[in-house]
Amino acid sequence: MTERLAELNVPDRLLLGPGPSNVHPRVYRAMMTPVIGYLDPQFIQLLDDTQRPLRSVFRTENEMTMPISGTGTAGMEAAIYNIVEPGDAVIVCQNGFFGTRMVDMAKRCDAEVTLVEADWGRIIEPEQVKAALKSVGRQVKVVMIVHAETSTGILQPLEEISRIVHEEGALLLVDAVTSLSGCELLVDDWNIDVCFSGTQKCLSAPPGMAPITFSQPAMDIVMNRKEPVRSWYFDVSMLRKYFVGDQGTRVYHHTPPMTMLYALREGLRVVVEEGLEARITRHKRNADALHAGFAVMGIEIHAQEGYRLPSLTTARVPEGIDDDELRAGLLNEHNIEVGRGIAELQGKVLRIGLMGYNSTEANVLTLLYALETQLLNQGFQLDKGAGVSAATTHYDKTR
Amino acid sequence: MTERLAELNVPDRLLLGPGPSNVHPRVYRAMMTPVIGYLDPQFIQLLDDTQRPLRSVFRTENEMTMPISGTGTAGMEAAIYNIVEPGDAVIVCQNGFFGTRMVDMAKRCDAEVTLVEADWGRIIEPEQVKAALKSVGRQVKVVMIVHAETSTGILQPLEEISRIVHEEGALLLVDAVTSLSGCELLVDDWNIDVCFSGTQKCLSAPPGMAPITFSQPAMDIVMNRKEPVRSWYFDVSMLRKYFVGDQGTRVYHHTPPMTMLYALREGLRVVVEEGLEARITRHKRNADALHAGFAVMGIEIHAQEGYRLPSLTTARVPEGIDDDELRAGLLNEHNIEVGRGIAELQGKVLRIGLMGYNSTEANVLTLLYALETQLLNQGFQLDKGAGVSAATTHYDKTR
Numbered sequence: 164m165t166e167r168l169a170e171l172n173v174p175d176r177l178l179l180g181p182g183p184s185n186v187h188p189r190v191y192r193a194m195m196t197p198v199i200g201y202l203d204p205q206f207i208q209l210l211d212d213t214q215r216p217l218r219s220v221f222r223t224e225n226e227m228t229m230p231i232s233g234t235g236t237a238g239m240e241a242a243i244y245n246i247v248e249p250g251d252a253v254i255v256c257q258n259g260f261f262g263t264r265m266v267d268m269a270k271r272c273d274a275e276v277t278l279v280e281a282d283w284g285r286i287i288e289p290e291q292v293k294a295a296l297k298s299v300g301r302q303v304k305v306v307m308i309v310h311a312e313t314s315t316g317i318l319q320p321l322e323e324i325s326r327i328v329h330e331e332g333a334l335l336l337v338d339a340v341t342s343l344s345g346c347e348l349l350v351d352d353w354n355i356d357v358c359f360s361g362t363q364k365c366l367s368a369p370p371g372m373a374p375i376t377f378s379q380p381a382m383d384i385v386m387n388r389k390e391p392v393r394s395w396y397f398d399v400s401m402l403r404k405y406f407v408g409d410q411g412t413r414v415y416h417h418t419p420p421m422t423m424l425y426a427l428r429e430g431l432r433v434v435v436e437e438g439l440e441a442r443i444t445r446h447k448r449n450a451d452a453l454h455a456g457f458a459v460m461g462i463e464i465h466a467q468e469g470y471r472l473p474s475l476t477t478a479r480v481p482e483g484i485d486d487d488e489l490r491a492g493l494l495n496e497h498n499i500e501v502g503r504g505i506a507e508l509q510g511k512v513l514r515i516g517l518m519g520y521n522s523t524e525a526n527v528l529t530l531l532y533a534l535e536t537q538l539l540n541q542g543f544q545l546d547k548g549a550g551v552s553a554a555t556t557h558y559d560k561t562r
Numbered sequence: 563m564t565e566r567l568a569e570l571n572v573p574d575r576l577l578l579g580p581g582p583s584n585v586h587p588r589v590y591r592a593m594m595t596p597v598i599g600y601l602d603p604q605f606i607q608l609l610d611d612t613q614r615p616l617r618s619v620f621r622t623e624n625e626m627t628m629p630i631s632g633t634g635t636a637g638m639e640a641a642i643y644n645i646v647e648p649g650d651a652v653i654v655c656q657n658g659f660f661g662t663r664m665v666d667m668a669k670r671c672d673a674e675v676t677l678v679e680a681d682w683g684r685i686i687e688p689e690q691v692k693a694a695l696k697s698v699g700r701q702v703k704v705v706m707i708v709h710a711e712t713s714t715g716i717l718q719p720l721e722e723i724s725r726i727v728h729e730e731g732a733l734l735l736v737d738a739v740t741s742l743s744g745c746e747l748l749v750d751d752w753n754i755d756v757c758f759s760g761t762q763k764c765l766s767a768p769p770g771m772a773p774i775t776f777s778q779p780a781m782d783i784v785m786n787r788k789e790p791v792r793s794w795y796f797d798v799s800m801l802r803k804y805f806v807g808d809q810g811t812r813v814y815h816h817t818p819p820m821t822m823l824y825a826l827r828e829g830l831r832v833v834v835e836e837g838l839e840a841r842i843t844r845h846k847r848n849a850d851a852l853h854a855g856f857a858v859m860g861i862e863i864h865a866q867e868g869y870r871l872p873s874l875t876t877a878r879v880p881e882g883i884d885d886d887e888l889r890a891g892l893l894n895e896h897n898i899e900v901g902r903g904i905a906e907l908q909g910k911v912l913r914i915g916l917m918g919y920n921s922t923e924a925n926v927l928t929l930l931y932a933l934e935t936q937l938l939n940q941g942f943q944l945d946k947g948a949g950v951s952a953a954t955t956h957y958d959k960t961r
């Protein structure tokens with residue numbers, strides 16, 4: 164047998180990166196709820212009890228709204244794999260890391276993928292989508308786009324694109340992993356057909372489930388496929404029989420992660436109590452305060468102005484500053500995690516998340532102070548205290 | 563917005579069904595450990611720290627031993643999808659519900675599936691596998707089999723089958739969801755190439771992760787596929803870069819469910835402290851006591867004699883007894899969950915789990931007493947107290 168393991172001893176970090184973000188204390192408490200069976204009447208009640216507020220937070224009436232038993236990427240896989248069949252023409256909007264991932268998944272479904280591209284840090288323009296839909300030369304089944312690009316900090320407007328997509332008879336599939344409950348997202352009003360998210364961002368639960376919702380037109384496609392979904396685990400035509408029921412009974416598909424469901428339910432409960440509008444306003448206010456601090460510190464924001472995600476900010480690493488050293492200083496001296504840039508933004512940006520429970524005045528001020536300290540350590544020129552002061556001024560003005 | 567949600571209020575059941583089983587209290591406590599980032603050096607350390615005891619419990623030296631971010635079925639999907647490519651000849655042993663599921667998954671990978679069948683409740687004989695391997699007429703890539711069939715209560719011997727499979731140049735893929743740490747399972751000694759399990763059975767953690775291990779020959783296949791794995795989320799060639807590393811660095815794939823990893827680690831820690839041999843002996847002793855009780859109560863065990871799974875017993879519902887009423891009585895009057903038969907065994911058997919933390923003298927006696935009470939309620943003839951007494955006699959003899 165192996166040697167005995169030491170007791171778990173994990174530092175309590177302030178998680179201001181791209182996610183996971185810190186878990187709400189009430190969510191931790193809810194996770195102590197005893198695990199019960201997947202067909203226990205009390206558990207079935209709890210499923211319904213979780214799906215209702217999930218619909219509210221997605222702002223949808225879609226019956227097929229449920230959590231997928233995996234992390235956010237599992238939600239992406241469930242969304243794409245259920246809609247796409249081999250040979251389908253699909254359009255993927257690619258202006259960041261997660262768009263690239265959607266391309267990879269669509270290709271694994273043997274779709275014919277047309278790209279709509281923008282620089283990492285800029286939005287996709289509606290005209291680009293329109294032109295792509297025309298250029299394909301046959302019916303496009305679905306257009307995929309990221310609402311909140313965690314790799315670039317872009318918040319993508321969707322209303323006009325949705326109008327164009329539906330005019331051309333296609334569906335709209337949206338990655339809302341970093342936006343759900345952190346910024347405006349109106350699944351029904353914007354006519355989004357498939358939308359997925361994760362628990363570990365603005366919902367302030369641990370990673371492990373992926374909320375997802377399918378419109379009726381999307382479900383019509385799911386239920387009338389020519390061949391089965393390539394994934395068994397994520398096959399929504401079967402999951403439906405458990406989460407919605409089949410002629411009044413619930414049919415076992417797989418054992419859902421009860422504890423994660425309890426966590427999601429409590430996370431949603433906190434959102435409902437705060438109110439979705441108030442929560443979105445809070446995210447915006449704290450992001451604005453952070454950005455005000457950055458402005459006076461001479462730190463540039465990478466994402467296109469006017470389209471900046473409140474839950475995740477990409478801050479350009481100033482010239483002459485060592486990115487690895489900066490993040491290590493934040494982690495080791497201040498116990499703060501921020502994210503590094505990925506792929507083509509590696510070394511060029513910091514990714515700073517203010518999500519859910521973590522979107523607070525205290526965290527903005529703490530981060531600005533720590534960042535200032537680390538930048539000064541590396542010889543960067545700034546007025547000590549100016550960033551924090553700019554943030555507090557913003558708070559005073561908006562109190 | 564939706565109405566406010568009530569506080570979570572879930573009954574504390576005794577879970578003696580096919581899983582989930584009750585979670586060890588230490589595992590619940592470990593789940594309160596703060597979530598940290600997926601590239602935090604402390605988290606990477608923790609991954610290694612979890613993979614080591616996982617290898618011990620699987621009794622393997624396989625480098626590629628890790629938890630999949632999903633429930634047991636996700637482990638099955640990861641196992642099959644990584645090995646199988648379109649057009650491959652595969653053999654699936656089908657003598658229960660989970661064998662059927664493997665067939666469905668293999669077909670979604672466009673494999674050519676040959677079945678080896680046995681009645682639900684009987685083992686697969688090595689000669690059947692040998693004959694099937696000969697009959698296919700070309701190289702078979704992999705033979706899939708369930709070690710512990712949760713639907714039938716069968717414990718499948720694997721050594722001789724493994725010898726035959728490898729003689730014919732095929733790989734052996736094993737579902738050990740209900741056996742890992744509850745009965746003998748020797749991945750290396752038995753030459754198993756891919757083996758997967760779940761956290762919610764004998765490991766006494768909540769559902770949500772699927773331990774899996776790949777032998778070097780299996781990894782050679784994974785790393786040299788002609789086309790990408792059909793699943794992106796479960797693609798082990800990419801997961802490897804995170805869980806084992808790529809030239810010394812860990813490459814982000816998806817955000818793992820930290821809290822579930824803490825749970826798995828603590829579950830493994832408890833196993834290591836008890837000792838794997840002692841744990842297996844405990845499972846056997848409690849199953850034997852249960853079976854001794856059933857014998858005197860006139861309750862037949864459905865699974866073939868000599869091949870009965872200690873962690874899950876299929877008890878035949880006696881003639882004249884209403885299965886639904888029996889289980890409802892256990893749940894509502896005794897707060898005990900047992901499982902119902904599924905598919906062709908529906909209404910014919912109860913499925914009784916004694917897994918991990920739940921495999922105790924107290925639970926055996928409690929269940930026998932409750933079952934006796936419910937059977938008497940339905941007018942079944944038995945000597946009151948005889949079942950409990952037979953179990954205590956077994957305990958006395960083996961103390």
